[in-house]
Every structure is written in C-alpha cells, then in structure tokens.
Amino acid sequence: MLPEAIEELISQLSKLPTIGRKSAQRLTLHLLRQPEFELNEFGNAVLNLKKNVTLCQRCFNFAESDLCNLCQSAKRNHRLICVVEDVLDVIAIENSNEFNGLYHVLHGHLSPLDGVGPDELKIAELIARVEAEHDPEEVILATGTSMEGEATATYIADKLAGGNIKVSRISQGMPIGGDLDYADSLTLRRALSGRREV
Amino acid sequence: MLPEAIEELISQLSKLPTIGRKSAQRLTLHLLRQPEFELNEFGNAVLNLKKNVTLCQRCFNFAESDLCNLCQSAKRNHRLICVVEDVLDVIAIENSNEFNGLYHVLHGHLSPLDGVGPDELKIAELIARVEAEHDPEEVILATGTSMEGEATATYIADKLAGGNIKVSRISQGMPIGGDLDYADSLTLRRALSGRREV
Structure with a gap:
C-alpha cells in the first residue's frame, strides 16, 4: 500500500x-x-553512532579515546568513585550537579535468572581499579534500588570490605515532591527506618 | 560528558x-x-526515505511512480473516492478492510487560524478529478470529526453539490467498545440524533 x-x-x-x-x-x-x-x-x-565511540578503559563510560571526558578531566575528584549500572545513570547523576568524582559503569546488575553473574559485569575491573589507584577515598554504590540493584551493591560492598576504603550506599526514602499516601509501603518503611534527627 | x-x-x-x-x-x-x-x-x-517517494498524481497518496499502488490496481473500485486528511488515514481505512475504492488525500484540513485555506489543500484537484473521471459514483468525505475536519467536509460537499455525483459523510456516534459514561456529550448527542431503527 x-x-x-x-x-x-x-x-x-x-x-x-x-x-x-x-x-x-x-x-x-x-x-x-x-x-x-x-x-x-x-x-x-x-x-x-558507533564509528568513534568506544568504552573508557577506566570507568567503562562511553568515550572517544582510551579515557572518557570525565576520567580525563583534572577538575574532577579522582579519589571518589561512583558505581552505577549504566550510562543513563551517569547522565542522571551529572544532571543533579551533586557529584564531582569519577564513575564506574557496571553495564547491568546481577540477575542470576537472566544469566547475569559478576563476570558479566565490570566488577572485577572495579576491584582492580580500586586496588591500583593511589589513595582512593570512597566508593559510592549508586546501583538501582530494585532487588537486583541491592544485590549488586551488597556483592560489591562485600568484595571491597577489608580494604581501607570507605564504601557507601546512596540513601533511600521518599522521593522529593512525593505525597506519602502515594508511596509504596517499602519506600515508606525505608524512609522511617532511615530517619535522621533534625 | x-x-x-x-x-x-x-x-x-x-x-x-x-x-x-x-x-x-x-x-x-x-x-x-x-x-x-x-x-x-x-x-x-x-x-x-524520500529518494524514491513522490506523490500520486491522481490521489496524492505517497507513490513510487506517477500513480500509487492503489490507483494502479485493477482490483479497486475506481468509481468510489474516499477523501481523507492525510496518508495515515489511508492506512487506517485500509486496515479496516471495509473500503475497496480509491482515495484522495487532502494533506491537511481547513484551518484559517493557521493560514490553511482551500488553496493549501488538494481540493481543487479533487473537484477537477471528479469532473475529469468518467462516471464517478460516490465521494465519501472521511475527514476527521474535529471542527476543522467538519468544516473541510462541508466546504467540499458544497463544491460538489449540483453535480450528479453522490456525496456522503462517514457516520458519527459511539466508538465500538465504548462505555457511554466515558463518552463526551457531543459524541452522545450525535449518537442519539443519528440513531437508526433496528
């Protein structure tokens, strides 16, 4: 037709x-x-699209040369590493203007049912990177808050435990602008148990 | 980034x-x-996309040669002309399997506020076509049921009046599978005034 x-x-x-x-x-x-x-x-x-695009050898963000723009930048704090599931998360965090360190892109989360184990993600590369870099200060686990994202964060935290590096997890609770009666009960439970004194 | x-x-x-x-x-x-x-x-x-695509010289549907596939087809009833606003409407009507005639694509509807008058649409071409073709039987006005679609249908009906060709308008009423309490009052009014004895 x-x-x-x-x-x-x-x-x-x-x-x-x-x-x-x-x-x-x-x-x-x-x-x-x-x-x-x-x-x-x-x-x-x-x-x-793919002609000049490769993965950064340090953080596995998209890059045009061996290192991505962020890893090349002297303005960033190279002692902070924020671990995320994929490149969209890098974009989202950059847009928040809250973070000035570097990233580590896992390219997925642990999901045994889909056949995604630690070897399918850039986890070994993260451990090696933390060990190789001089004086890293903190690894921030910013994987998603789904069950898989949690499992991935826990797995990495275990792997990094025992080193003298600080490992943190992004906070969980009510999203900003959210009405309590629209929140699911798990989010509310987290928001309550994670309460801070004001 | x-x-x-x-x-x-x-x-x-x-x-x-x-x-x-x-x-x-x-x-x-x-x-x-x-x-x-x-x-x-x-x-x-x-x-x-546009390399081999042109407009059919008869109906202004997209075509690969002077005439589109439909206008070339001997299986279609060439005495029926269904007037539509754009090519998406041709696709929609073809998918309904209810119509076996030819089309005439206006490429828009009358919208004086947007500067679209009769000369911006393929209306003169429709009139000329109806006059030139031997023995056309019916022109079905299948422009949209928005105010602009109605105005376009009315304008064309006026232009074709006086010839000995039948001019019809697609029926209006409740869409199939629709709950009456979700319908807007104008649709309900049309459905009532257009009721048929069963």
Missing part, C-alpha cells in the same frame, strides 16, 4: 523499544515532511 | 514529535547496543 522506502523506515522504527507500529507510522510521516538535509543529518547520525 | 556522536543522535531523536530528551537518551543507548549492520539498515532507511 505504501512505497517500500516508507514501509522500510516504519519497520526500522518499530524495532525500537517503546515505539509501536502506529508511532512508527506517525514518525515516518513526520520525517517525510522534513527537508532533505534534515533527513541526511538524522540518517548520518545513526550511521556514525 | 558524552561522545559527540552520541550527543548528536540524542539531539536528532529529540527533534521528533512525542520523543523528549530522556526518551532520546534511552533510544540512543539501545541503538549503541545493536550490531553495526542494524544501525546501517536503520540509518540507510532514513537516508533513502
């Missing part, structure tokens, strides 16, 4: 997560209305 | 309707995990 080139892009867009066939149709028709040069920019951005 | 190639694709994806920056980040990270050949397929689909 539609020209092949249009069907092809609809089917390519449908493969993306969260984009169903109807959305793919709408996006494709939107793109058909764009000038040729914008399509070229978009298409080339897709083609070039 | 991220390599330029990644930032570039995030910004390209963010330009698409319904895709915000966070979704664009997620989609980009998903794409980074795909094998190179899939990225090439996707990128080339974008680059080639």
Whole structure:
C-alpha cells in the first residue's frame, strides 16, 4: 500500500523499544515532511553512532579515546568513585550537579535468572581499579534500588570490605515532591527506618 | 560528558514529535547496543526515505511512480473516492478492510487560524478529478470529526453539490467498545440524533 522506502523506515522504527507500529507510522510521516538535509543529518547520525565511540578503559563510560571526558578531566575528584549500572545513570547523576568524582559503569546488575553473574559485569575491573589507584577515598554504590540493584551493591560492598576504603550506599526514602499516601509501603518503611534527627 | 556522536543522535531523536530528551537518551543507548549492520539498515532507511517517494498524481497518496499502488490496481473500485486528511488515514481505512475504492488525500484540513485555506489543500484537484473521471459514483468525505475536519467536509460537499455525483459523510456516534459514561456529550448527542431503527 505504501512505497517500500516508507514501509522500510516504519519497520526500522518499530524495532525500537517503546515505539509501536502506529508511532512508527506517525514518525515516518513526520520525517517525510522534513527537508532533505534534515533527513541526511538524522540518517548520518545513526550511521556514525558507533564509528568513534568506544568504552573508557577506566570507568567503562562511553568515550572517544582510551579515557572518557570525565576520567580525563583534572577538575574532577579522582579519589571518589561512583558505581552505577549504566550510562543513563551517569547522565542522571551529572544532571543533579551533586557529584564531582569519577564513575564506574557496571553495564547491568546481577540477575542470576537472566544469566547475569559478576563476570558479566565490570566488577572485577572495579576491584582492580580500586586496588591500583593511589589513595582512593570512597566508593559510592549508586546501583538501582530494585532487588537486583541491592544485590549488586551488597556483592560489591562485600568484595571491597577489608580494604581501607570507605564504601557507601546512596540513601533511600521518599522521593522529593512525593505525597506519602502515594508511596509504596517499602519506600515508606525505608524512609522511617532511615530517619535522621533534625 | 558524552561522545559527540552520541550527543548528536540524542539531539536528532529529540527533534521528533512525542520523543523528549530522556526518551532520546534511552533510544540512543539501545541503538549503541545493536550490531553495526542494524544501525546501517536503520540509518540507510532514513537516508533513502524520500529518494524514491513522490506523490500520486491522481490521489496524492505517497507513490513510487506517477500513480500509487492503489490507483494502479485493477482490483479497486475506481468509481468510489474516499477523501481523507492525510496518508495515515489511508492506512487506517485500509486496515479496516471495509473500503475497496480509491482515495484522495487532502494533506491537511481547513484551518484559517493557521493560514490553511482551500488553496493549501488538494481540493481543487479533487473537484477537477471528479469532473475529469468518467462516471464517478460516490465521494465519501472521511475527514476527521474535529471542527476543522467538519468544516473541510462541508466546504467540499458544497463544491460538489449540483453535480450528479453522490456525496456522503462517514457516520458519527459511539466508538465500538465504548462505555457511554466515558463518552463526551457531543459524541452522545450525535449518537442519539443519528440513531437508526433496528
């Protein structure tokens, strides 16, 4: 019914997560209305995505050379290492403007049912990194607060225990702007047990 | 913070309707995990989108040659013309398997506030088409049921009045599977005034 080139892009867009066939149709028709040069920019951005992208050899963030921009920066505190599950978490924490150290991207969390054990993650690399770097101060475990994220944090904390490095976990409790009656009971329980004197 | 190639694709994806920056980040990270050949397929689909695509000279659907697949098909009833606002509507009606005629795509609806008058749409082309074709039987006005869609249908009906061609409008009423208490009052009013004896 539609020209092949249009069907092809609809089917390519449908493969993306969260984009169903109807959305793919709408996006494709939107793109058909764009000038040729914008399509070229978009298409080339897709083609070039992986061309110059590699993983940072220290923190496994995306990088354009051996080390990522953050690991190269002299403005960052190289003695703090924040451990996260993936690169989206790096972006999220950077946007919070609360952290000035370096990261360590595990590229996932422990999930035995999916066949993800410690060897599938960059955990050995983290231990080696902590041992190799001179004078690291603190490792902040910022994996997710799901069961898998918790298990991953606990596993790493165990591995790092006994060294003379401080290991911390991000705090858990009520999200900001949240109404108590909308919070799930586990979050409320954590918020209560983690209460601080004011 | 991220390599330029990644930032570039995030910004390209963010330009698409319904895709915000966070979704664009997620989609980009998903794409980074795909094998190179899939990225090439996707990128080339974008680059080639408009290469072989033109508008059908009769109905203004997308086409690969002078006439679209539907206008070329001998299996369709060429005496029925279904007038729609855009190509997504053609897809939707085709999926309903209820219509076997040809289409006429207006590429929009009348919207004076946005500067869209009759000359911006393929209305003159529709009138000329109806006059030029031998023995057309019926024009079905299947523009949307918004105020603009209604106005467009009324405008075209006026233009076609006086010829000896039947002009019809798609019916309006309760959508199938809809609960009456969720329907807006205008839809309910139409459903009542358009009631049929059973």
